[in-house]
Amino acid sequence: MDDIHLNEERPEEGRPSAQELKEFDEFKRLKRLTAARNLVSGLELNASSATLGRSAVRGAVCEAEKLGIGSVAVSPCMVKAARACSVSGIKICACVSAFGGAEHASVKARQIRRAVREGAAAAEVTAPVYAVKEGAWTYVRRELKKLMRAARRAEFRLNLEAPLLTSQELSKLVALACELKIGWLCASSGNFGPVDDEELGSILSAVKERAAVKAEGAETCGRASELFGMGVRRAGGKNAVAVARETLAAAGRQFTS
Numbered sequence: 027m028d029d030i031h032l033n034e035e036r037p038e039e040g041r042p043s044a045q046e047l048k049e050f051d052e053f054k055r056l057k058r059l060t061a062a063r064n065l066v067s068g069l070e071l072n073a074s075s076a077t078l079g080r081s082a083v084r085g086a087v088c089e090a091e092k093l094g095i096g097s098v099a100v101s102p103c104m105v106k107a108a109r110a111c112s113v114s115g116i117k118i119c120a121c122v123s124a125f126g127g128a129e130h131a132s133v134k135a136r137q138i139r140r141a142v143r144e145g146a147a148a149a150e151v152t153a154p155v156y157a158v159k160e161g162a163w164t165y166v167r168r169e170l171k172k173l174m175r176a177a178r179r180a181e182f183r184l185n186l187e188a189p190l191l192t193s194q195e196l197s198k199l200v201a202l203a204c205e206l207k208i209g210w211l212c213a214s215s216g217n218f219g220p221v222d223d224e225e226l227g228s229i230l231s232a233v234k235e236r237a238a239v240k241a242e243g244a245e246t247c248g249r250a251s252e253l254f255g256m257g258v259r260r261a262g263g264k265n266a267v268a269v270a271r272e273t274l275a276a277a278g279r280q281f282t283s
Contacts, residue, residue, distance in 0.1 A: 062277035063094055068254060069244060070097045071266040072216065073104075074121045080104065084111040086267070091116045093270040099150065099262060102141045109145030119148040119183070124215045126187065127152035131169040135176035148181035149173075150212055150240075155190050158199055166199070170206055183210035183240065188225045189218045200229055204236045216242035216262070223256070230257045247272050 073086040083104045088111055090098050097117035100108045101124075108118045120141035123129045131154075138149045151173050157165050174182050184203050188196055203211055213221040213229055220243040221229075230239055244250035244261035250269050253261040263269065 058277045059274075062273050065250065065254060066094045066270040066273055067096045068260055069095045069250065069266045069270055070099055070119065070240065070260050070262040071095055072099050072242065072262050072264045073108075074099050074101045074124065075264070076101065078104070080107040083108055087111050087116065087118075088113075089267050090270075093267065093274065095266055095270050096260065097148065102137045102146075105141045105146045106144040117147045117181075118145060119150050119181075120146040121185075121215065122149055122151040124152055124185070125217055126156070126190065127154045127185070128156060131172050134169075135172055138173060138176040138180075139178075142176075142178060142180045146180060148183060148210075149177045150183040150185050150210075152185040152187055152215065153199060155187055158191060158195050163198070163202065167202060167206070170202070170208070174206065174208065181210060182208060183212050184208050185212040185215055186229065187218060188214050188221045188229065193225075193228065196225065196228065197232060200232045204233060207236075209237055210240060210259075211237050212240040212242075212262075213258075214242055226253075226256060226258070244269060247276070 071086060071090045073083050083100055084107055087098050087108045091112060091114055095116070097119055098108060099119045099121050102120045102122055105118055105120050112118070120138070122137045122141070123134050134151055138151065141149055154166060154169055170184065186196060186199055191199065200211065211229065211233060213226050221241060226241055233239055238259035239257065240260040240262060241253050241258045242262045244253055244263035245265040247269050250261045250263070
């Protein structure tokens with residue numbers, strides 16, 4: 027009888043015990059949550075709309091920070107307000123010259139320097155689209171060097187504004203950016219429509235490992251996953267808070283349902 031009792035207590039040979047199953051479930055749970063948090067940390071909340079006031083920007087920064095979103099993009103005049111309400115030091119990115127890069131280089135440089143002084147950890151600056159389309163590459167090179175110097179120790183990002191460029195213009199601009207060792211390239215601001223997958227694929231292919239790429243348009247969990255799957259390092263969107271919440275909630279539901 028004792029032998030029978032012992033056999034009932036002991037799991038069958040080759041089968042995991044109840045404790046082992048519990049530990050494996052916990053391992054899967056943590057792995058799933060880690061993957062979700064990694065995805066969320068790669069999101070950037072686009073809070074650069076001209077219609078957002080200081081209170082709205084502060085609220086957006088606080089929500090993004092609570093959820094673990096990696097960064098928040100704001101207009102240069104909102105950098106100080108965004109930084110002031112940050113608790114854990116979320117990355118604040120100043121979006122300079124977001125509508126086609128038509129401002130004079132000295133104006134862009136002045137905005138970058140002020141944004142960095144007020145707490146921006148990154149400056150995303152639109153390339154001078156008009157000069158690119160004119161083929162004035164000497165000017166484009168000179169401007170980009172000036173803007174990089176203005177950013178100093180802050181992360182400098184070049185917004186390519188791909189929807190406004192031909193494939194040849196885009197290719198030349200990407201090549202120049204890589205030559206200048208610009209660490210981050212942004213496919214577009216989203217102000218002139220989203221970059222399509224073909225354009226984004228061309229940028230990623232041309233860049234290879236020489237720079238990180240950011241793309242706007244991560245307005246749903248599915249699209250955010252697609253962008254990261256293509257190889258972008260940061261996915262921006264105005265709906266990033268909702269995407270982060272849904273991503274984290276889905277990771278939790280898998281183990282509570």
